[in-house]
Amino acid sequence: MSHPLIAVYGATGHTGRLVASELRARDRDIVLAGRDGGALKALSDEFGGPPVHEAPVDDPGALRALAERADVLIHCAGPFTHTGRPLATAAVEGGCHYVDHALEQHHTAWLFDEMQEPARRAGVTMITAMSFYGGIGDLLAGATAAGSEDIERVVLGYAVSDWLLTTGAKRTAELLFADTRRITYDAGARHVGYVEPRNAVFPFPPPLGPRTMIAPVPFSEVVTVPRHVRTARVEAQLTAATFEQEGVFTSEHADAAARAGSRFIVAAQVVTAAGGSAGQVSGRDLWRLSAVASVEAAVRLADAPHEPGVYGPAEAFPAEEFLRDLERLGLLSYSGRTRS
Ligand SMILES: NC(=O)c1ccc[n+]([C@@H]2O[C@H](COP(=O)([O-])OP(=O)(O)OC[C@H]3O[C@@H](n4cnc5c(N)ncnc54)[C@H](OP(=O)(O)O)[C@@H]3O)[C@@H](O)[C@H]2O)c1
Numbered sequence: 357m358s359h360p361l362i363a364v365y366g367a368t369g370h371t372g373r374l375v376a377s378e379l380r381a382r383d384r385d386i387v388l389a390g391r392d393g394g395a396l397k398a399l400s401d402e403f404g405g406p407p408v409h410e411a412p413v414d415d416p417g418a419l420r421a422l423a424e425r426a427d428v429l430i431h432c433a434g435p436f437t438h439t440g441r442p443l444a445t446a447a448v449e450g451g452c453h454y455v456d457h458a459l460e461q462h463h464t465a466w467l468f469d470e471m472q473e474p475a476r477r478a479g480v481t482m483i484t485a486m487s488f489y490g491g492i493g494d495l496l497a498g499a500t501a502a503g504s505e506d507i508e509r510v511v512l513g514y515a516v517s518d519w520l521l522t523t524g525a526k527r528t529a530e531l532l533f534a535d536t537r538r539i540t541y542d543a544g545a546r547h548v549g550y551v552e553p554r555n556a557v558f559p560f561p562p563p564l565g566p567r568t569m570i571a572p573v574p575f576s577e578v579v580t581v582p583r584h585v586r587t588a589r590v591e592a593q594l595t596a597a598t599f600e601q602e603g604v605f606t607s608e609h610a611d612a613a614a615r616a617g618s619r620f621i622v623a624a625q626v627v628t629a630a631g632g633s634a635g636q637v638s639g640r641d642l643w644r645l646s647a648v649a650s651v652e653a654a655v656r657l658a659d660a661p662h663e664p665g666v667y668g669p670a671e672a673f674p675a676e677e678f679l680r681d682l683e684r685l686g687l688l689s690y691s692g693r694t695r696s
Pocket of ligand 1: 391392489
């Protein structure tokens with residue numbers, strides 16, 4: 357019997373390599389894919405010879421052949437502003453389930469707005485933002501809001517330190533900072549336009565305590581959270597100190613061991629007229645968490661049928677259960693929900 361084949365696109369990048377290693381450790385059949393055939397061959401030699409598939413993003417035929425060959429594709433090559441649409445389109449045309457690491461709001465919005473029907477018709481399940489930024493916030497919002505009614509706002513606070521940006525992450529950050537057409541979610545609707553960034557204070561519980569935040573940061577929760585939490589407002593924030601650390605933007609050549617030293621707390625505040633609820637996760641190594649979260653999603657799609665369509669993480673899987681699974685894998689600690 358043949359086993360499901362999982363394609364890793366962008367396998368030569370930091371995230372792609374972690375994803376491929378995790379799949380190999382789980383004895384999964386993989387194909388290493390990307391734009392650079394030589395680098396893919398070298399990676400394959402290192403990994404004991406899994407097949408490779410060279411497919412630049414401007415070659416729809418090669419991308420489609422990859423999607424026709426694989427059962428699930430994990431898209432790890434970014435910025436998704438450049439790579440998102442060609443891969444997602446190929447996945448639908450080739451009948452291949454799809455998981456991505458995008459935090460880019462416009463890519464995620466495009467998937468829901470334009471690819472929902474094509475994905476359903478093709479019998480393809482697509483899960484976007486299945487990563488750290490965007491993904492953990494979406495899962496935490498789902499787990500924290502469960503059972504609450506009349507929610508006024510959901511605020512997601514990311515406290516991140518020792519984050520050493522890769523080339524892909526740095527290029528993504530540059531594009532996001534420069535984007536003047538930001539998506540926000542307010543008064544129960546999506547808006548697109550210029551947003552003046554402000555400094556807010558997010559009340560992380562002790563021992564971290566309240567922190568100065570960049571608010572809002574243009575992550576994908578404003579698109580994904582309203583799909584499963586009925587609320588008037590969603591906002592993601594990131595500790596201002598994250599970008600003040602030395603080395604954040606000059607760490608493209610850092611090795612994997614140094615990158616593994618990142619530390620994070622992600623907290624959700626769900627505010628209702630009656631009070632609300634809070635929840636948080638914490639841990640080390642946001643890169644590995646990102647990679648394994650996407651692998652968890654991909655193997656679920658590979659092993660059991662899932663309703664076709666486009667989903668965010670918490671829409672695709674029960675949020676609290678998924679966070680507990682990540683906790684069991686040693687990737688984070690989850691505090692559970694506290695009500696006030
Ligand atoms: N949401 C999150 O928390 C999260 C977490 C991890 C990663 N990500 C995203 O995932 C992406 C990759 O991150 P990374 O850390 O793995 O970066 P990286 O180490 O710099 O690797 C980037 C990968 O993308 C490929 N790539 C870049 N532009 C491409 C293009 N136009 N066509 C085809 N392939 C292209 C690169 O191929 P070459 O080697 O040929 O250049 C490389 O394989 C970034 O967009 C990042 O923002 C998001």
